[in-house]
Amino acid sequence: MDKNKSVEPQVDVQPIVDVVPYNINYEHALEQNNSNNELIFEYPTVYVIADKQSKKRKDSVPDFTVYVGETSNIGQRTRQHLEGDTKIREDWKKLRDSPNAEMMVVGDQYFNKSLTLDIENRLMMYLLSVDHIRHLNNRRTNPQRKYFMSGQFDKIFAGVWDALRQKKPELFPIKKDIENSAIYKASPFHSLNEKQLDGKQQILNRVAHVLGNAKKVDNKDAAVIFIAGQAGTGKTVLLSNVFNDLVNSKMTGENAVNLLVNHDQQLIVYKQIAHKLGLDKDNEDVVCKPTHFINEHQKPGAKKADVILVDEAHLLWTQGKQSYRGDNQLKDLLKLAKVVIIVFDKYQILTTKEYLDDAAIAELEAKASRTGNTITLKDQERMAANPETIEWLHNFAINQKIGVMPSDSRYELKVGRTPKAVYQKIKALDQNRGNAPASLARMLATFDWPYVEAKRPTEGGLWNVQVGDWQMPWNLQLKVSRKQKKKNDSLAWAERPQTIGEVGSTFTIQGFDLNYAGLIIGPSVTYRDGKIVFNPEASSNKQAKNKRTWHGKKIDVTRELLRNELNVLLTRGVHGLYIYAVDDQLQQALLTAAGSTHILEENDGL
Incomplete structure:
Protein backbone atom coordinates (compact mmCIF):
# COMPACT_ATOMS: atom_id res chain seq x y z
CA MET A 1 0.00 0.00 0.00
CA ASP A 2 1.17 3.53 -0.78
CA LYS A 3 1.94 5.07 2.62
CA ASN A 4 1.38 8.56 1.22
CA LYS A 5 -2.11 7.75 0.00
CA SER A 6 -4.89 8.77 2.37
CA VAL A 7 -7.38 6.07 3.26
CA GLU A 8 -11.00 7.14 3.49
CA PRO A 9 -12.85 5.90 6.56
CA GLN A 10 -16.11 3.99 6.23
CA VAL A 11 -18.75 6.54 7.12
CA ASP A 12 -21.66 6.39 9.51
CA VAL A 13 -23.85 9.08 7.96
CA GLN A 14 -26.07 10.86 10.45
CA PRO A 15 -26.73 14.34 9.02
CA ILE A 16 -28.84 16.82 10.92
CA VAL A 17 -31.47 18.99 9.24
CA ASP A 18 -32.78 22.19 10.83
CA VAL A 19 -35.93 23.70 9.30
CA VAL A 20 -36.57 27.35 10.12
CA PRO A 21 -38.67 30.20 8.69
CA TYR A 22 -36.74 32.12 6.06
CA ASN A 23 -36.73 35.64 7.48
CA ILE A 24 -34.60 37.94 9.61
CA ASN A 25 -35.15 35.73 12.67
CA TYR A 26 -33.52 32.67 11.01
CA GLU A 27 -30.36 32.76 13.16
CA HIS A 28 -32.27 32.82 16.44
CA ALA A 29 -34.46 29.96 15.18
CA LEU A 30 -31.39 27.90 14.23
CA GLU A 31 -29.84 28.43 17.64
CA GLN A 32 -33.05 27.44 19.41
CA ASN A 33 -33.46 24.17 17.50
CA ASN A 34 -32.52 21.00 19.36
CA SER A 35 -29.62 20.15 17.07
CA ASN A 36 -25.86 20.15 17.08
CA ASN A 37 -25.15 23.87 16.66
CA GLU A 38 -21.47 23.19 16.03
CA LEU A 39 -22.30 21.29 12.81
CA ILE A 40 -24.53 24.15 11.66
CA PHE A 41 -22.42 27.17 12.60
CA GLU A 42 -18.83 25.85 12.55
CA TYR A 43 -18.85 23.36 9.66
CA PRO A 44 -19.65 23.83 5.96
CA THR A 45 -23.37 23.34 5.35
CA VAL A 46 -25.80 22.82 2.50
CA TYR A 47 -29.10 24.70 2.52
CA VAL A 48 -32.38 24.56 0.63
CA ILE A 49 -34.83 27.49 0.64
CA ALA A 50 -38.35 26.51 -0.41
CA ASP A 51 -41.22 28.93 -0.97
CA LYS A 52 -44.59 27.18 -0.95
CA GLN A 53 -47.12 28.55 -3.43
CA SER A 54 -50.86 28.52 -2.78
CA LYS A 55 -52.68 25.29 -3.59
CA LYS A 56 -54.81 25.10 -6.71
CA ARG A 57 -57.23 22.72 -4.98
CA LYS A 58 -57.73 21.63 -1.40
CA ASP A 59 -56.56 18.09 -2.11
CA SER A 60 -53.54 19.07 -4.22
CA VAL A 61 -49.88 19.24 -3.31
CA PRO A 62 -48.64 22.85 -3.48
CA ASP A 63 -46.03 24.05 -5.95
CA PHE A 64 -42.65 25.33 -4.79
CA THR A 65 -39.90 27.71 -5.83
CA VAL A 66 -36.60 26.34 -4.53
CA TYR A 67 -33.09 27.70 -4.11
CA VAL A 68 -30.13 25.39 -3.35
CA GLY A 69 -26.80 26.57 -1.95
CA GLU A 70 -23.78 25.66 0.14
CA THR A 71 -21.61 27.78 2.40
CA SER A 72 -18.84 27.73 4.97
CA ASN A 73 -20.76 30.26 7.09
CA ILE A 74 -24.54 29.89 7.09
CA GLY A 75 -25.09 33.04 9.16
CA GLN A 76 -23.05 35.29 6.90
CA ARG A 77 -24.45 33.78 3.67
CA THR A 78 -28.08 34.11 4.79
CA ARG A 79 -27.56 37.74 5.86
CA GLN A 80 -26.10 38.40 2.41
CA HIS A 81 -29.20 36.90 0.77
CA LEU A 82 -31.68 38.72 3.01
CA GLU A 83 -30.00 42.13 3.12
CA GLY A 84 -27.84 42.43 0.00
CA ASP A 85 -29.29 40.21 -2.73
CA THR A 86 -32.83 41.51 -2.13
CA LYS A 87 -31.72 44.98 -3.30
CA ILE A 88 -30.56 43.79 -6.70
CA ARG A 89 -32.59 40.63 -7.42
CA GLU A 90 -36.37 40.36 -7.50
CA ASP A 91 -36.33 36.58 -6.84
CA TRP A 92 -34.54 37.06 -3.52
CA LYS A 93 -36.93 39.86 -2.57
CA LYS A 94 -39.90 37.54 -3.18
CA LEU A 95 -38.33 34.83 -1.02
CA ARG A 96 -37.64 37.27 1.81
CA ASP A 97 -41.16 38.70 1.74
CA SER A 98 -42.99 35.38 1.44
CA PRO A 99 -44.74 34.14 4.62
CA ASN A 100 -44.41 30.56 3.35
CA ALA A 101 -40.64 30.45 2.76
CA GLU A 102 -38.59 28.01 4.84
CA MET A 103 -34.89 27.22 5.00
CA MET A 104 -33.54 23.71 5.54
CA VAL A 105 -29.93 23.66 6.71
CA VAL A 106 -28.02 20.38 6.53
CA GLY A 107 -24.91 19.65 8.60
CA ASP A 108 -22.73 16.57 8.94
CA GLN A 109 -19.36 15.76 10.48
CA TYR A 110 -17.98 14.66 7.08
CA PHE A 111 -18.77 17.90 5.26
CA ASN A 112 -15.90 19.78 3.61
CA LYS A 113 -15.94 22.43 0.87
CA SER A 114 -15.57 20.03 -2.08
CA LEU A 115 -18.13 17.65 -0.62
CA THR A 116 -20.76 20.35 -0.03
CA LEU A 117 -20.25 21.67 -3.57
CA ASP A 118 -20.92 18.16 -4.88
CA ILE A 119 -23.98 17.77 -2.67
CA GLU A 120 -25.29 21.14 -3.87
CA ASN A 121 -24.86 20.03 -7.48
CA ARG A 122 -26.47 16.63 -6.87
CA LEU A 123 -29.42 18.25 -5.07
CA MET A 124 -29.93 20.50 -8.09
CA MET A 125 -29.90 17.46 -10.36
CA TYR A 126 -32.49 15.60 -8.28
CA LEU A 127 -34.76 18.53 -7.40
CA LEU A 128 -35.00 19.53 -11.07
CA SER A 129 -37.07 16.36 -11.61
CA VAL A 130 -39.51 16.86 -8.71
CA ASP A 131 -43.02 17.48 -10.08
CA HIS A 132 -44.04 20.08 -7.51
CA ILE A 133 -40.94 22.25 -7.95
CA ARG A 134 -41.86 24.75 -10.65
CA HIS A 135 -38.76 26.93 -10.42
CA LEU A 136 -35.26 25.98 -9.28
CA ASN A 137 -32.67 28.68 -8.63
CA ASN A 138 -28.86 28.73 -8.39
CA ARG A 139 -28.10 27.44 -11.85
CA ARG A 140 -24.34 27.04 -11.44
CA THR A 141 -22.83 23.60 -11.98
CA ASN A 142 -20.05 22.74 -9.55
CA PRO A 143 -19.18 19.04 -9.90
CA GLN A 144 -15.87 18.33 -8.19
CA ARG A 145 -13.15 15.86 -9.15
CA LYS A 146 -11.25 13.72 -6.65
CA TYR A 147 -11.00 14.84 -3.02
CA PHE A 148 -10.81 13.24 0.41
CA MET A 149 -14.09 11.39 1.03
CA SER A 150 -15.15 11.55 -2.64
CA GLY A 151 -15.23 7.75 -2.64
CA GLN A 152 -17.94 7.89 0.04
CA PHE A 153 -19.98 10.59 -1.69
CA ASP A 154 -22.90 8.43 -2.85
CA LYS A 155 -23.43 7.06 0.65
CA ILE A 156 -23.21 10.52 2.22
CA PHE A 157 -25.62 12.02 -0.32
CA ALA A 158 -28.11 9.19 0.22
CA GLY A 159 -28.02 9.98 3.93
CA VAL A 160 -28.56 13.69 3.28
CA TRP A 161 -31.49 12.97 0.96
CA ASP A 162 -33.12 10.59 3.45
CA ALA A 163 -32.75 13.16 6.25
CA LEU A 164 -34.37 15.84 4.09
CA ARG A 165 -37.10 13.42 2.99
CA GLN A 166 -38.05 12.80 6.63
CA LYS A 167 -38.66 16.54 7.02
CA LYS A 168 -40.25 17.36 3.63
CA PRO A 169 -41.38 14.26 1.66
CA GLU A 170 -43.29 16.41 -0.87
CA LEU A 171 -40.00 18.04 -1.87
CA PHE A 172 -37.77 15.01 -1.51
CA PRO A 173 -39.48 11.93 -3.01
CA ILE A 174 -38.02 8.42 -3.28
CA LYS A 175 -34.63 8.72 -5.00
CA LYS A 176 -35.21 5.86 -7.41
CA ASP A 177 -38.42 7.44 -8.72
CA ILE A 178 -36.46 10.57 -9.58
CA GLU A 179 -33.67 8.59 -11.23
CA ASN A 180 -36.22 7.02 -13.58
CA SER A 181 -37.48 10.35 -14.87
CA ALA A 182 -36.60 11.70 -18.30
CA ILE A 183 -35.76 15.14 -16.86
CA TYR A 184 -33.22 13.60 -14.49
CA LYS A 185 -31.53 11.74 -17.33
CA ALA A 186 -31.20 14.91 -19.44
CA SER A 187 -30.27 17.17 -16.52
CA PRO A 188 -27.40 19.66 -17.03
CA PHE A 189 -26.21 18.90 -13.49
CA HIS A 190 -24.82 15.43 -14.18
CA SER A 191 -21.12 15.02 -13.47
CA LEU A 192 -19.31 14.67 -16.78
CA ASN A 193 -16.71 12.02 -17.46
CA LEU A 377 -17.83 10.07 -27.31
CA LYS A 378 -17.24 6.33 -27.03
CA ASP A 379 -17.79 5.37 -23.39
CA GLN A 380 -21.16 3.70 -22.84
CA GLU A 381 -23.00 5.82 -20.28
CA ARG A 382 -26.51 4.38 -20.62
CA MET A 383 -26.19 0.61 -20.45
CA ALA A 384 -24.84 -0.98 -17.28
CA ALA A 385 -23.34 -3.79 -19.35
CA ASN A 386 -19.97 -5.34 -20.07
CA PRO A 387 -18.25 -4.38 -23.35
CA GLU A 388 -18.91 -7.88 -24.70
CA THR A 389 -22.68 -7.41 -24.31
CA ILE A 390 -22.59 -4.00 -25.99
CA GLU A 391 -20.52 -5.49 -28.82
CA TRP A 392 -23.03 -8.37 -29.20
CA LEU A 393 -25.90 -5.91 -29.61
CA HIS A 394 -23.90 -3.81 -32.07
CA ASN A 395 -23.08 -6.88 -34.16
CA PHE A 396 -26.73 -7.93 -34.12
CA ALA A 397 -28.10 -4.63 -35.42
CA ILE A 398 -25.29 -3.04 -37.42
CA ASN A 399 -23.24 -5.99 -38.68
CA GLN A 400 -26.27 -8.30 -38.97
CA LYS A 401 -24.56 -11.18 -37.16
CA ILE A 402 -25.69 -13.26 -34.18
CA GLY A 403 -22.98 -14.66 -31.95
CA VAL A 404 -23.16 -16.58 -28.69
CA MET A 405 -24.63 -14.37 -25.97
CA PRO A 406 -21.90 -13.38 -23.50
CA SER A 407 -22.18 -13.91 -19.77
CA ASP A 408 -22.75 -10.63 -17.97
CA SER A 409 -23.43 -10.29 -14.26
CA ARG A 410 -24.29 -6.59 -14.77
CA TYR A 411 -26.88 -6.90 -17.54
CA GLU A 412 -29.75 -9.32 -18.13
CA LEU A 413 -30.02 -10.30 -21.80
CA LYS A 414 -32.57 -13.05 -22.45
CA VAL A 415 -34.70 -14.48 -25.24
CA GLY A 416 -38.36 -15.19 -24.51
CA ARG A 417 -40.04 -18.24 -26.00
CA THR A 418 -43.26 -16.25 -26.37
CA PRO A 419 -44.22 -12.56 -26.42
CA LYS A 420 -46.41 -13.29 -23.39
CA ALA A 421 -43.35 -14.39 -21.39
CA VAL A 422 -41.57 -11.14 -22.29
CA TYR A 423 -44.54 -9.01 -21.25
CA GLN A 424 -45.05 -10.91 -17.99
CA LYS A 425 -41.45 -10.14 -17.06
CA ILE A 426 -41.70 -6.47 -18.03
CA LYS A 427 -44.95 -5.98 -16.14
CA ALA A 428 -43.57 -7.63 -13.00
CA LEU A 429 -40.42 -5.49 -13.11
CA ASP A 430 -42.41 -2.29 -13.55
CA GLN A 431 -44.64 -3.15 -10.62
CA ASN A 432 -41.55 -3.33 -8.43
CA ARG A 433 -41.11 0.45 -8.53
CA GLY A 434 -38.88 2.02 -5.91
CA ASN A 435 -36.67 -1.05 -5.58
CA ALA A 436 -33.57 -0.37 -7.62
CA PRO A 437 -33.08 -1.07 -10.40
CA ALA A 438 -36.35 -2.83 -11.17
CA SER A 439 -38.72 -0.16 -12.44
CA LEU A 440 -39.51 1.81 -15.57
CA ALA A 441 -39.87 -1.26 -17.76
CA ARG A 442 -41.76 -1.05 -21.06
CA MET A 443 -42.56 -3.09 -24.16
CA LEU A 444 -41.16 -2.01 -27.54
CA ALA A 445 -41.50 -3.32 -31.09
CA THR A 446 -40.25 -2.75 -34.60
CA PHE A 447 -42.82 -0.82 -36.65
CA ASP A 448 -44.23 -3.91 -38.38
CA TRP A 449 -47.91 -3.56 -37.46
CA PRO A 450 -50.20 -0.83 -38.83
CA TYR A 451 -50.72 2.36 -36.85
CA VAL A 452 -52.37 5.54 -38.09
CA GLU A 453 -52.42 8.27 -35.47
CA ALA A 454 -55.31 10.21 -36.97
CA LYS A 455 -57.88 7.39 -37.06
CA ARG A 456 -58.95 4.13 -35.45
CA PRO A 457 -58.93 0.80 -37.34
CA THR A 458 -62.59 0.23 -36.41
CA GLU A 459 -65.00 2.19 -34.25
CA GLY A 460 -63.70 1.99 -30.69
CA GLY A 461 -60.84 -0.25 -31.75
CA LEU A 462 -57.09 0.09 -31.28
CA TRP A 463 -54.03 -0.36 -33.44
CA ASN A 464 -52.31 -3.44 -32.01
CA VAL A 465 -49.04 -5.32 -32.10
CA GLN A 466 -50.25 -8.88 -32.62
CA VAL A 467 -48.40 -12.21 -32.59
CA GLY A 468 -50.73 -15.20 -32.78
CA ASP A 469 -53.28 -14.88 -29.97
CA TRP A 470 -51.17 -12.30 -28.08
CA GLN A 471 -51.72 -8.61 -28.69
CA MET A 472 -51.10 -5.19 -27.12
CA PRO A 473 -52.01 -1.70 -28.35
CA TRP A 474 -49.47 0.58 -29.93
CA ASN A 475 -48.32 3.64 -27.98
CA LEU A 476 -50.35 6.78 -27.19
CA GLN A 477 -53.78 5.13 -27.51
CA LEU A 478 -55.00 4.09 -24.04
CA LYS A 479 -57.45 6.54 -22.51
CA VAL A 480 -56.86 8.06 -19.08
CA SER A 481 -58.76 10.36 -16.73
CA ARG A 482 -58.81 14.08 -17.42
CA LYS A 483 -56.59 14.66 -14.38
CA GLN A 484 -54.02 12.10 -15.54
CA LYS A 485 -54.16 13.39 -19.11
CA LYS A 486 -53.14 16.86 -17.93
CA LYS A 487 -50.24 15.38 -15.99
CA ASN A 488 -49.25 13.25 -18.99
CA ASP A 489 -48.62 16.40 -21.00
CA SER A 490 -45.47 16.97 -18.94
CA LEU A 491 -44.27 13.35 -19.07
CA ALA A 492 -42.40 11.37 -21.68
CA TRP A 493 -44.28 8.35 -23.05
CA ALA A 494 -42.52 5.76 -20.89
CA GLU A 495 -43.19 7.72 -17.67
CA ARG A 496 -46.97 7.71 -18.14
CA PRO A 497 -48.42 4.98 -15.90
CA GLN A 498 -50.89 3.56 -18.43
CA THR A 499 -48.12 2.89 -20.97
CA ILE A 500 -47.20 -0.35 -19.19
CA GLY A 501 -50.16 -1.62 -21.23
CA GLU A 502 -48.83 -0.27 -24.55
CA VAL A 503 -45.99 -1.05 -26.96
CA GLY A 504 -43.56 1.74 -27.79
CA SER A 505 -41.99 2.45 -31.15
CA THR A 506 -38.86 4.34 -32.13
CA PHE A 507 -41.02 7.43 -32.53
CA THR A 508 -41.77 7.50 -28.79
CA ILE A 509 -38.64 5.94 -27.25
CA GLN A 510 -35.75 7.36 -29.32
CA GLY A 511 -33.52 9.54 -27.16
CA PHE A 512 -34.81 7.99 -23.91
CA ASP A 513 -33.92 4.94 -21.91
CA LEU A 514 -35.65 2.32 -19.80
CA ASN A 515 -34.36 0.24 -16.94
CA TYR A 516 -35.65 -2.84 -18.75
CA ALA A 517 -36.93 -3.21 -22.30
CA GLY A 518 -39.03 -6.02 -23.75
CA LEU A 519 -38.60 -6.05 -27.52
CA ILE A 520 -40.84 -7.76 -30.07
CA ILE A 521 -38.83 -7.99 -33.30
CA GLY A 522 -41.40 -8.13 -36.07
CA PRO A 523 -41.33 -9.88 -39.46
CA SER A 524 -39.30 -7.12 -41.15
CA VAL A 525 -36.21 -8.57 -39.44
CA THR A 526 -35.40 -12.10 -40.63
CA TYR A 527 -32.48 -14.52 -40.47
CA ARG A 528 -31.32 -16.22 -43.66
CA ASP A 529 -28.09 -18.10 -44.42
CA GLY A 530 -26.43 -17.09 -41.16
CA LYS A 531 -27.14 -13.38 -41.42
CA ILE A 532 -29.81 -10.82 -40.48
CA VAL A 533 -31.83 -9.84 -43.57
CA PHE A 534 -34.28 -6.92 -43.52
CA ASN A 535 -37.59 -7.39 -45.34
CA PRO A 536 -39.15 -4.02 -46.31
CA GLU A 537 -42.40 -5.69 -47.44
CA ALA A 538 -43.13 -6.75 -43.87
CA SER A 539 -42.62 -3.27 -42.39
CA SER A 540 -45.49 -0.84 -41.74
CA ASN A 541 -43.11 2.09 -41.36
CA LYS A 542 -44.01 4.21 -44.38
CA GLN A 543 -41.58 6.92 -43.29
CA ALA A 544 -38.75 4.42 -43.77
CA LYS A 545 -40.15 2.81 -46.93
CA ASN A 546 -40.94 5.91 -48.98
CA LYS A 547 -38.56 6.43 -51.86
CA ARG A 548 -37.01 9.86 -52.04
CA THR A 549 -35.00 11.98 -54.41
CA TRP A 550 -31.32 12.24 -53.61
CA HIS A 551 -28.98 14.14 -55.97
CA GLY A 552 -31.63 14.01 -58.67
CA LYS A 553 -32.30 10.26 -58.44
CA LYS A 554 -35.01 8.22 -56.74
CA ILE A 555 -33.41 6.01 -54.12
CA ASP A 556 -34.60 3.23 -51.80
CA VAL A 557 -32.85 3.20 -48.41
CA THR A 558 -35.42 1.12 -46.53
CA ARG A 559 -33.05 -1.63 -45.42
CA GLU A 560 -30.58 0.88 -44.03
CA LEU A 561 -33.34 2.63 -42.07
CA LEU A 562 -34.80 -0.64 -40.76
CA ARG A 563 -31.31 -1.52 -39.54
CA ASN A 564 -31.19 1.77 -37.66
CA GLU A 565 -34.65 1.17 -36.21
CA LEU A 566 -33.47 -2.16 -34.78
CA ASN A 567 -30.32 -0.51 -33.42
CA VAL A 568 -32.29 2.16 -31.54
CA LEU A 569 -34.65 -0.39 -29.98
CA LEU A 570 -31.88 -2.79 -28.91
CA THR A 571 -30.07 -0.05 -26.97
CA ARG A 572 -32.86 1.32 -24.74
CA GLY A 573 -32.42 -0.97 -21.72
CA VAL A 574 -30.09 0.22 -18.95
CA HIS A 575 -30.11 -3.01 -16.93
CA GLY A 576 -31.68 -5.58 -19.23
CA LEU A 577 -33.30 -6.56 -22.52
CA TYR A 578 -35.76 -9.36 -23.27
CA ILE A 579 -36.29 -10.31 -26.92
CA TYR A 580 -38.83 -12.28 -28.92
CA ALA A 581 -38.60 -12.54 -32.73
CA VAL A 582 -41.59 -13.24 -34.99
CA ASP A 583 -39.48 -14.71 -37.80
CA ASP A 584 -39.06 -18.43 -37.01
CA GLN A 585 -35.47 -18.66 -38.24
CA LEU A 586 -34.43 -15.53 -36.35
CA GLN A 587 -36.14 -16.75 -33.17
CA GLN A 588 -34.34 -20.10 -33.46
CA ALA A 589 -31.00 -18.37 -34.05
CA LEU A 590 -31.55 -16.25 -30.94
CA LEU A 591 -32.52 -19.27 -28.83
CA THR A 592 -29.40 -21.08 -30.02
CA ALA A 593 -27.26 -18.03 -29.20
CA ALA A 594 -28.91 -17.85 -25.77
CA GLY A 595 -27.91 -21.37 -24.81
CA SER A 596 -29.23 -22.54 -21.48
CA THR A 597 -28.47 -19.39 -19.47
CA HIS A 598 -30.17 -16.67 -21.53
CA ILE A 599 -33.65 -18.16 -21.95
CA LEU A 600 -36.63 -16.35 -20.44
CA GLU A 601 -39.18 -18.98 -19.49
CA GLU A 602 -42.84 -18.40 -18.68
CA ASN A 603 -43.13 -16.87 -15.19
CA ASP A 604 -39.33 -16.44 -15.02
CA GLY A 605 -38.48 -14.53 -11.85
CA LEU A 606 -42.14 -13.83 -10.98
Missing part, protein backbone atom coordinates in the same frame (compact mmCIF):
# COMPACT_ATOMS: atom_id res chain seq x y z
CA GLU A 194 -13.23 12.99 -18.58
CA LYS A 195 -14.04 12.81 -22.29
CA GLN A 196 -17.20 14.88 -21.82
CA LEU A 197 -15.32 17.48 -19.76
CA ASP A 198 -12.64 17.77 -22.44
CA GLY A 199 -15.36 18.10 -25.08
CA LYS A 200 -17.20 20.75 -23.10
CA GLN A 201 -14.07 22.87 -22.72
CA GLN A 202 -13.31 22.47 -26.41
CA ILE A 203 -16.85 23.62 -27.28
CA LEU A 204 -16.77 26.65 -24.97
CA ASN A 205 -13.33 27.68 -26.24
CA ARG A 206 -14.48 27.46 -29.86
CA VAL A 207 -17.69 29.41 -29.14
CA ALA A 208 -15.69 32.13 -27.39
CA HIS A 209 -13.28 32.34 -30.34
CA VAL A 210 -16.03 32.59 -32.96
CA LEU A 211 -18.14 35.09 -31.04
CA GLY A 212 -15.05 37.16 -30.28
CA ASN A 213 -14.47 37.44 -34.03
CA ALA A 214 -18.13 37.66 -35.01
CA LYS A 215 -17.67 40.26 -37.74
CA LYS A 216 -15.54 37.81 -39.69
CA VAL A 217 -18.39 35.30 -39.97
CA ASP A 218 -21.38 37.60 -40.45
CA ASN A 219 -21.72 36.70 -44.14
CA LYS A 220 -20.66 33.07 -43.91
CA ASP A 221 -22.12 29.84 -42.68
CA ALA A 222 -21.83 29.16 -38.98
CA ALA A 223 -18.92 27.38 -37.42
CA VAL A 224 -19.93 23.73 -36.89
CA ILE A 225 -19.19 21.74 -33.75
CA PHE A 226 -19.90 18.06 -34.34
CA ILE A 227 -20.59 15.78 -31.33
CA ALA A 228 -20.51 12.18 -32.52
CA GLY A 229 -21.20 8.95 -30.68
CA GLN A 230 -23.44 5.92 -30.77
CA ALA A 231 -26.53 5.45 -28.63
CA GLY A 232 -25.94 5.81 -24.91
CA THR A 233 -22.54 7.51 -25.01
CA GLY A 234 -23.65 10.62 -23.11
CA LYS A 235 -24.20 13.08 -25.97
CA THR A 236 -27.45 14.51 -24.58
CA VAL A 237 -26.00 15.06 -21.10
CA LEU A 238 -23.04 16.95 -22.60
CA LEU A 239 -25.33 19.06 -24.78
CA SER A 240 -27.68 19.88 -21.90
CA ASN A 241 -24.73 20.91 -19.73
CA VAL A 242 -23.29 23.18 -22.44
CA PHE A 243 -26.74 24.67 -23.18
CA ASN A 244 -27.25 25.65 -19.53
CA ASP A 245 -23.79 27.23 -19.38
CA LEU A 246 -24.19 29.18 -22.61
CA VAL A 247 -27.61 30.64 -21.75
CA ASN A 248 -26.13 31.91 -18.48
CA SER A 249 -22.84 33.00 -20.04
CA LYS A 250 -21.75 36.61 -20.52
CA MET A 251 -20.10 35.74 -23.84
CA THR A 252 -23.46 35.16 -25.54
CA GLY A 253 -25.96 37.91 -26.25
CA GLU A 254 -29.51 38.33 -24.97
CA ASN A 255 -31.90 35.68 -26.35
CA ALA A 256 -29.07 34.51 -28.61
CA VAL A 257 -28.88 30.82 -27.61
CA ASN A 258 -31.42 28.22 -28.74
CA LEU A 259 -31.74 24.48 -28.30
CA LEU A 260 -33.59 22.71 -31.12
CA VAL A 261 -34.91 19.16 -31.29
CA ASN A 262 -37.13 17.47 -33.87
CA HIS A 263 -38.62 14.92 -31.46
CA ASP A 264 -41.93 15.62 -29.70
CA GLN A 265 -41.16 13.64 -26.54
CA GLN A 266 -37.72 15.20 -26.08
CA LEU A 267 -39.13 18.65 -26.75
CA ILE A 268 -41.38 18.20 -23.68
CA VAL A 269 -38.37 17.31 -21.50
CA TYR A 270 -36.13 20.17 -22.65
CA LYS A 271 -38.92 22.72 -22.32
CA GLN A 272 -39.52 21.61 -18.73
CA ILE A 273 -35.82 21.88 -17.89
CA ALA A 274 -35.61 25.35 -19.45
CA HIS A 275 -38.72 26.55 -17.63
CA LYS A 276 -37.76 25.21 -14.20
CA LEU A 277 -34.31 26.80 -14.48
CA GLY A 278 -35.68 30.08 -15.81
CA LEU A 279 -33.80 29.76 -19.10
CA ASP A 280 -36.98 30.72 -20.99
CA LYS A 281 -37.68 33.80 -18.86
CA ASP A 282 -36.86 36.26 -21.65
CA ASN A 283 -37.15 33.92 -24.61
CA GLU A 284 -40.04 31.45 -24.73
CA ASP A 285 -38.50 29.92 -27.86
CA VAL A 286 -35.18 29.11 -26.17
CA VAL A 287 -36.23 25.48 -26.77
CA CYS A 288 -38.21 24.80 -29.92
CA LYS A 289 -38.43 22.75 -33.09
CA PRO A 290 -36.11 23.51 -36.03
CA THR A 291 -38.94 24.45 -38.41
CA HIS A 292 -40.30 27.06 -35.99
CA PHE A 293 -36.83 28.52 -35.44
CA ILE A 294 -36.09 28.67 -39.18
CA ASN A 295 -39.42 30.28 -40.04
CA GLU A 296 -38.99 32.93 -37.33
CA HIS A 297 -35.34 33.72 -38.10
CA GLN A 298 -35.81 33.93 -41.87
CA LYS A 299 -38.19 36.85 -41.40
CA PRO A 300 -36.86 40.26 -42.52
CA GLY A 301 -34.81 41.99 -39.83
CA ALA A 302 -34.30 38.87 -37.70
CA LYS A 303 -30.85 38.68 -36.11
CA LYS A 304 -28.52 35.73 -36.27
CA ALA A 305 -28.40 33.59 -33.17
CA ASP A 306 -25.05 33.38 -31.42
CA VAL A 307 -25.33 29.63 -30.81
CA ILE A 308 -27.77 26.94 -31.89
CA LEU A 309 -27.55 23.54 -30.20
CA VAL A 310 -29.30 20.68 -32.02
CA ASP A 311 -29.95 17.43 -30.19
CA GLU A 312 -30.63 14.35 -32.33
CA ALA A 313 -29.45 16.26 -35.42
CA HIS A 314 -29.85 13.03 -37.40
CA LEU A 315 -33.60 13.82 -37.17
CA LEU A 316 -33.25 17.10 -39.09
CA TRP A 317 -35.13 17.06 -42.37
CA THR A 318 -33.23 16.92 -45.64
CA GLN A 319 -36.29 17.68 -47.75
CA GLY A 320 -39.30 19.98 -47.61
CA LYS A 321 -42.31 18.88 -45.55
CA GLN A 322 -45.51 20.51 -44.28
CA SER A 323 -44.68 23.97 -42.88
CA TYR A 324 -41.01 23.68 -43.79
CA ARG A 325 -40.42 25.14 -47.25
CA GLY A 326 -36.70 24.54 -47.52
CA ASP A 327 -34.81 21.45 -48.65
CA ASN A 328 -32.30 20.93 -45.82
CA GLN A 329 -32.86 22.13 -42.26
CA LEU A 330 -29.20 21.93 -41.24
CA LYS A 331 -28.07 24.04 -44.20
CA ASP A 332 -30.69 26.64 -43.28
CA LEU A 333 -29.59 26.66 -39.64
CA LEU A 334 -25.97 27.26 -40.67
CA LYS A 335 -27.08 30.53 -42.24
CA LEU A 336 -29.00 31.67 -39.16
CA ALA A 337 -26.33 31.41 -36.46
CA LYS A 338 -22.67 32.04 -35.74
CA VAL A 339 -22.08 28.64 -34.14
CA VAL A 340 -24.12 25.45 -34.62
CA ILE A 341 -23.47 22.57 -32.23
CA ILE A 342 -24.96 19.29 -33.42
CA VAL A 343 -25.30 15.86 -31.81
CA PHE A 344 -25.25 13.22 -34.53
CA ASP A 345 -25.39 9.42 -34.87
CA LYS A 346 -25.81 8.09 -38.39
CA TYR A 347 -27.13 4.81 -36.99
CA GLN A 348 -30.17 6.65 -35.61
CA ILE A 349 -31.44 8.13 -38.88
CA LEU A 350 -34.90 6.56 -39.10
CA THR A 351 -36.91 8.14 -41.93
CA THR A 352 -36.33 9.10 -45.54
CA LYS A 353 -37.00 12.77 -44.79
CA GLU A 354 -33.91 12.74 -42.52
CA TYR A 355 -31.70 10.73 -44.85
CA LEU A 356 -28.07 11.63 -45.48
CA ASP A 357 -25.72 9.30 -47.29
CA ASP A 358 -22.24 8.50 -46.00
CA ALA A 359 -20.65 11.07 -48.30
CA ALA A 360 -22.86 13.88 -46.96
CA ILE A 361 -22.15 12.87 -43.36
CA ALA A 362 -18.41 12.69 -44.08
CA GLU A 363 -18.55 16.18 -45.61
CA LEU A 364 -20.26 17.52 -42.47
CA GLU A 365 -17.69 15.85 -40.21
CA ALA A 366 -14.87 17.18 -42.36
CA LYS A 367 -16.20 20.73 -42.15
CA ALA A 368 -16.06 20.49 -38.36
CA SER A 369 -12.74 18.65 -38.27
CA ARG A 370 -10.92 21.26 -40.34
CA THR A 371 -11.06 23.58 -37.33
CA GLY A 372 -10.75 20.87 -34.68
CA ASN A 373 -14.45 20.92 -33.83
CA THR A 374 -15.26 17.20 -33.77
CA ILE A 375 -15.89 15.53 -30.42
CA THR A 376 -16.38 11.77 -30.39
